[in-house]
Amino acid sequence: MSTTYRNAVSTLGSDAGQPMLFAHGYGCDQNMWRLVTPAFEKSHRIVLFDHVGSGKSDLSAYEDSRYADLSGYADDILQIIHEHDLHDVVFVGHSVSAMIGVLAAVREPERFASLVMVGPSPRYIDDEQDGYVGGFSAPDISELLESLDSNYLGWSSAMAPVIMGNPERPELGEELTNSFCRTDPAIAKKFARVTFLSDNRKDLPRLRVPSLILQCADDVIAPTAVGRYVHQHTPGSTFVEMNATGHCPNLSAPEETVDAIKSWL
DSSP states (O other): OOHHHHTOOEEEEOTTSEEEEEEOOTTOOGGGGTTTGGGGTTTEEEEEOOOTTSTTSOGGGOOTTTTSSHHHHHHHHHHHHHHTTOOSEEEEEETHHHHHHHHHHHHOGGGEEEEEEESOOSBSBOBTTTTBOOSBOHHHHHHHHHHHHHOHHHHHHHHHHHHHOOTTOHHHHHHHHHHHHHSOHHHHHHHHHHHHTOBOGGGGGGOOSOEEEEEEETOSSSOHHHHHHHHHHSTTEEEEEEEEESSOHHHHOHHHHHHHHHHHO
């Protein structure tokens, strides 16, 4: 199946420019990049897509076996890259898509020029054995997943504003809530388990392309300790602590996000 149809791939900007592939986070879709991509359209070929189950993707393409872990989503990234003949790719991944990008770039580093990781987390659950701080206890995640399973729309309404942060700007939380509610609930529940139970710490040292880590303040999903962990364990990485708060600076602070990416590139 063509990724253009399956993943609702769309392209913008200069066909001759270096490709920038933008990957959205959990519960979102490619529309979440609309405030960031215009800044790169004159200089880059912008490639946007929706993970299967999100946005305008083909829901019938979802397979439990393919998407049982993040590697299936990394397969999709590489298929998009091959189908659209992309080379020297600047990959920009938000939240869980940062780790999906790591998996793809580890597998085929020759296709990637660099990775930009926005609010990355290689593991959301604390690991007491080695002192790793992920931001959540195992019971926290179990409770989150149980709540999501029992009432996805209710969970979305309660959690989206918390994830977004910026309580003084309620319209941002409302947008994320609406995005969650547009996602197929059955697939969203499975993607949540894959996301929040993942552990990609061992993949970080295997990354061989330069990377930028954008860390927000007061991020309940990926606290500062997590961003610093990613930086410390990823060769050739740059860590930038932003003034932006919450987990979605692509919506809450697009200008700062653009400036950080441009100055690094």
